[in-house]
Amino acid sequence: MEPKQHLFSLTESYERRLSKNTANRLEGYSDLTELMIIVGKSLVNDRNREMLGIDVPRLKEELILWKYYREGSIDCFLMKNDDKEEEPLVGTGLTSILPLIIGNHDMETLEKELGTFTVLTKQKTDNLVLFLLMGKAVHGVINREYGTVDSFVQFLKEYLIHLNYNRIFQAFSKENIIDKIPFEKEKIRWIIDLDQITRIEIPRKKDIEDNNRLLFIQSIHLFVKQRDEQGFYEMIESSEVSLETKVFSLLLMDLLNRNKTSCIDERIPKNNASLEKNRFLEGMDRYFNKLKSFEILKAPINYEKLKNNGYMDTKALFSMKQGEKGRHPILKDFKIQEKKIIKNHLRLEVKTKSRYYILKKPLAPG
Numbered sequence: 001m002e003p004k005q006h007l008f009s010l011t012e013s014y015e016r017r018l019s020k021n022t023a024n025r026l027e028g029y030s031d032l033t034e035l036m037i038i039v040g041k042s043l044v045n046d047r048n049r050e051m052l053g054i055d056v057p058r059l060k061e062e063l064i065l066w067k068y069y070r071e072g073s074i075d076c077f078l079m080k081n082d083d084k085e086e087e088p089l090v091g092t093g094l095t096s097i098l099p100l101i102i103g104n105h106d107m108e109t110l111e112k113e114l115g116t117f118t119v120l121t122k123q124k125t126d127n128l129v130l131f132l133l134m135g136k137a138v139h140g141v142i143n144r145e146y147g148t149v150d151s152f153v154q155f156l157k158e159y160l161i162h163l164n165y166n167r168i169f170q171a172f173s174k175e176n177i178i179d180k181i182p183f184e185k186e187k188i189r190w191i192i193d194l195d196q197i198t199r200i201e202i203p204r205k206k207d208i209e210d211n212n213r214l215l216f217i218q219s220i221h222l223f224v225k226q227r228d229e230q231g232f233y234e235m236i237e238s239s240e241v242s243l244e245t246k247v248f249s250l251l252l253m254d255l256l257n258r259n260k261t262s263c264i265d266e267r268i269p270k271n272n273a274s275l276e277k278n279r280f281l282e283g284m285d286r287y288f289n290k291l292k293s294f295e296i297l298k299a300p301i302n303y304e305k306l307k308n309n310g311y312m313d314t315k316a317l318f319s320m321k322q323g324e325k326g327r328h329p330i331l332k333d334f335k336i337q338e339k340k341i342i343k344n345h346l347r348l349e350v351k352t353k354s355r356y357y358i359l360k361k362p363l364a365p366g
Contacts, residue, residue: 004285004289005102005255005258005285005288005289006254006285007036007040007098007099007102007251007285007288008033008036008037008040008281008284008285008288009278009281009282009284009285010250010251010254011030011032011033011036011095011247011251012029012030012033012277012281014246014247014250014251015030015031015032015033015243015247016030018236018237018243018246018247019243029277031070031091031093032091032093032095032096032243032244032247033281034066034070035066035076035093035096036095036096036098036099037284038059038062038063038066038096039054039059039096039097039099039100040099040284040287040288041058041062041330042054042055042056042058042059042062043055043099043100043103043288043291043298044298044299044300045103045291045292045294045297045298047294047297049109050105050106050109050294051104051109051112051113052100052103052104052113052291052292053100053113053116053117054100054113054117055300055301056117056120056121057300057301057303058300058301058329058330059078059121060121061303061314061329061330062330063078063079064314064315065314065330065331065357065359067079068314068359068360068361069357069358069359069360076091076092076093076094076096077092077093077094077123077127077212078093078121090211090242091215091242091243091244091245092211092212092215092244093244094130094134094212094215094216094244094248095215095244095247095248095251097117097131097134098138098251099288100113100114100117101114101134101135101138101139102138102142102255102292103288103291103292104292105292107135107136107139108167110135110139111132111135111167111168112167112168112170112171114128114131114132114135114168115128115168115169115172115177116172117131118131118178119172119177119178125178125179125182125183125186126186126189126210126212126213127212128178128183128186129160129163129183129186129187129190130190130212130213130216132163132168133156133159133160133190133216134216136156136159137156137216137220137252138252138255140152140155140156141223141252141255141256142255142256142258152220152224153194153195153197153198153220153224156194156220157191157194160187160190160191160194161187161191163187165180165183165184193208193213193217194217196208196217196221197217197220197221197224198224199221202218202221202222202225202239202241203217203218203221215242215244215245215248216248218241218242218245219245219248219249219252220252222235222236222239222241222245222246222249223249223252223253232253233250236249236250280354301329303329306329309327310326310327311327311328311329312326312327312328314328314330317336317348317350317359318346318348318359318361320336320339320348321336321339322336322337322338322339323335323336324336331350331352331357332352332353333352333353334350334351334352335350335351336348336349336350337349337350337351337356341363342360344362344363345360345361345362345363346360346361346362346363347359347360348360348361
């Protein structure tokens with residue numbers, strides 16, 4: 001039987017242990033864990049096609065909700081603020097698509113799902129190739145598809161060389177797919193950039209400007225260069241890279257050692273978060289394992305049907321009064337516990353069956 005994954009618990013555990021700002025987020029999950037939970041809750045599966053995908057309309061609704069309770073301040077590959085000057089050590093949320101990658105056991109199926117996800121979320125060509133490369137890297141680690149550590153980069157290059165454009169988009173109409181020429185150019189660019197992994201020193205911002213690309217290359221560099229060294233965690237911890245880069249490297253290490261149950265379990269300290277949070281994350285882990293093994297089946301949400309049955313849009317929550325109850329596609333049955341204006345924000349406290357949400361929406365000037 002395939003070993004179980006502990007993606008959600010591990011991600012939060014690593015972020016909490018590695019973060020220098022834990023005091024600022026004792027009330028909630030870390031950003032990456034929150035985004036991974038959102039992706040996890042948006043997963044759907046199909047036993048007949050043996051695939052796991054993402055319900056993109058639900059994902060978009062989840063992200064709108066996330067912007068409100070995170071005050072719209074989180075940048076990730078799905079919510080990019082091109083006008084914002086980014087810090088050198090930045091996470092992008094790229095690791096949050098790991099549930100989709102690990103949930104599909106067949107690489108060809110994963111390629112189609114990543115292509116679908118890219119088109120429906122209107123990603124650029126460079127992100128598509130990165131998602132595919134990330135998928136191959138993760139599957140290569142899980143299945144030990146490469147020979148030695150030194151051959152891992154060549155293994156990724158070989159994948160790009162033989163990566164077939166038509167195989168990814170064969171089910172799409174021509175007007176909806178990414179153009180082939182930029183796709184092939186991006187493959188060549190990546191084949192060249194993968195050599196950065198083999199450098200003695202870790203690649204930096206001055207070497208690779210794109211944050212998604214930098215995060216991936218740095219993560220693989222740390223994994224390849226240091227995974228056989230003793231004190232791997234301590235070396236990762238002291239590396240001057242983004243928090244998400246460290247988390248991704250550590251997750252790769254756990255995927256490599258997934259047959260060693262004790263190795264996985266020992267990396268999840270039970271006292272780093274409240275008992276309620278641990279239970280929720282462990283529940284997400286169990287849910288994910290059942291979903292990818294088709295022990296439970298989940299189809300996309302029919303939003304038109306829900307609207308006809310009185311379910312509300314996320315933005316409509318702010319028009320409700322204190323004490324009112326309603327139904328929402330994500331929140332399910334809820335109640336507005338409190339509504340008030342604080343400075344330049346409208347603040348809602350929303351009570352659901354599983355948790356409280358504090359939603360904040362900026363007021364219009366004047």
